[in-house]
């Protein structure tokens with residue numbers, strides 16, 4: 001039997017996919033170098049404010065174009081002045097020579113959505129903006145948003161997708177925030193869909209976890225659902241549902257006092273060993289309450305730092321094994337995700 | 349239908365009684381079978397099926413090679429002989 005070990009890194013990344021390149025305010029009318037999926041890319045906004053992403057290597061001597069200058073909407077190489085427009089075509093060659101056919105750089109399709117700049121890393125002809133993950137309730141006046149943040153994690157992105165398909169870890173990693181006793185032992189269900197994997201479970205009649213407690217509209221115990229979903233290649237929706245104890249269930253309508261929080265987590269591999277992690281949260285209450293957004297932003301950041309510490313150490317541990325490692329029942333969702341993604345990568 | 353499970357290496361044949369899997373059944377009968385995930389994920393419980401046929405009661409992540417079964421995800425379809 002051929003297995004993908006949880007420790008072995010995927011041979012590559014899925015190229016034909018949308019990834020988050022940056023928050024929209026991170027890119028302005030200035031050359032900014034970023035590395036995504038091991039590719040060096042130069043980003044900027046043109047004079048109309050449209051984001052541009054070009055291969056960051058001049059076709060002459062491969063000087064990074066990010067070391068050159070913006071000339072209007074074009075980029076001029078800092079060595080001999082080859083100049084490229086936002087489509088990657090050369091508009092000027094030095095010494096009055098004719099522009100060679102091969103003087104062009106790859107221009108990556110870019111879209112802005114949800115305050116993020118998305119980039120298509122595969123064949124440009126296949127880029128379809130309607131494939132960018134949909135965010136439910138975006139712009140709905142009844143829902144609040146905390147715009148979130150980003151962090152760089154020194155770990156392969158698949159250790160993070162493992163984590164985002166593993167609701168059990170909150171019992172140990174987030175004891176003081178998201179976790180409650182019930183998180184440790186109830187067994188989740190796994191659903192394999194075409195676009196990703198879902199691991200979810202209802203926990204009945206439990207004490208609300210400390211992080212959520214102050215925001216609940218009801219007293220006493222709750223039924224709590226954890227919905228952990230990761231879509232290919234590496235975008236997660238983590239939904240938290242709290243309803244008064246006895247009223248929860250997939251077959252029941254949501255109680256009027258339901259607490260809903262959808263956490264969106266977008267992972268962009270920088271290299272095999274480094275990942276950029278973007279997130280924001282949507283909630284079904286206090287839409288315009290800045291204090292609530294700020295409280296969430298702080299708590300989420302604290303929790304994600306807890307994950308980061310663990311995942312970086314897991315990455316180091318798995319890359320430096322002195323003895324074998326084992327897989328447990330809770331690894332079913334994560335390993336299914338890895339298997340399917342590896343197949344998709346192999347099929348490219 | 350009365351099915352039997354033969355543990356070849358242990359030299360025992362036992363009548364099958366309802367159990368969640370062949371792995372659980374082996375354990376109930378004091379036959380040592382290695383496992384890790386118990387859920388068709390890791391492949392640790394793979395054992396050679398010397399005779400008979402099994403039903404997969406849980407979908408494993410990877411199907412084992414022909415002639416090998418994952419004890420944690422299967423129950424006997426016919427009487428079986430396991431290399432255990």
Ligand code: FES
Pocket residue numbers: none
């Ligand atoms: S229990 Fe999972 S790393 Fe130790």
Ligand code: FES
Pocket residue numbers: 382383384385386387388389390391392393394418419420421
């Ligand atoms: S014990 Fe892991 S596959 Fe059976």
Ligand SMILES: [Fe+2]
Pocket residue numbers: 163169170173174303307
């Ligand atoms: Fe976590």
